[in-house]
Amino acid sequence: MKIATYNVNGVNGRLPVLLRWLGAASPDIVCLQELKAPQERFPRQEIEKAGYGAIWHGQKAWNGVAILAKGVVPVERRRGLPGDPDHLHSRYIEAEVGGLIVGGLYLPNGNPWPGPKFDYKLAWFARLQRHAKTLLKSGEPVVLAGDYNVMPTDLDVYKPERWVNDALFRPEVRKAYAKLLAQGWTDALRMIHPDERIYTFWDYFRNAYARDAGLRIDHLLLSPTLAKHLKAANVDREVRSWEKTSDHAPTWIVLAIPKGRPPAKPKSRARPAR
């Protein structure tokens, strides 16, 4: 079972790149971010033709998230996080796919710091933490995948000192990410590659990809029941070199579970005697 996250940076503008990558990588489940398309302009037919069912939450010009699944339509569980005061930003969508719960997210960028956008990012992060805790407590197999807009550590930035006051690397944001992990989630890329410099994003500016001036900001977090089955994780970084490509590269994991046969929900230990 291969699960990927990909910030496409415009699902219509990048459609040839998306379809080419889907054909080459053949993921079972994909979380997409930054559709940059209103609900009615999602390229459903082209994606269906490629063999994927889809649910999506669009928005005019900005944001937008989707979940694709090979051969099936994801069963939507929710869109938006509990406690969101406006629901104007399309940044979270959650579905059941083949017995797994998949949360696809696009965390706010938050620049500039300080300011209202940064405050919104922290507030959104807090809502994500609350919802993530609820998901963990359910004991279900869950993956939370998306563009978190945070580099968790120095190892995830080509030049940490240049980013210390950026909203993607501010201590408050890194702490929020660490606090989320401390609930019991596993950062899949880091589990497989504990010491490697791995990036998922390269700026369009300054020839960043050629210089490998990258950031690791796209993450797949696994609940304990899924983390046990993690077999591989990586970034399809060559996609970043394609024509008319996104500034992010697809990031993926492989779980050693048969498709549609998720690990059994752990039994409750404290079972009343009868």
Add this chain to the structure above:
DNA sequence: ATGCCTATTATTAATAGA
């Protein structure tokens, strides 16, 4: 260094991204 690139939306420029 606050610009360099790229997309969307609405009219040739503004805004957001990270």
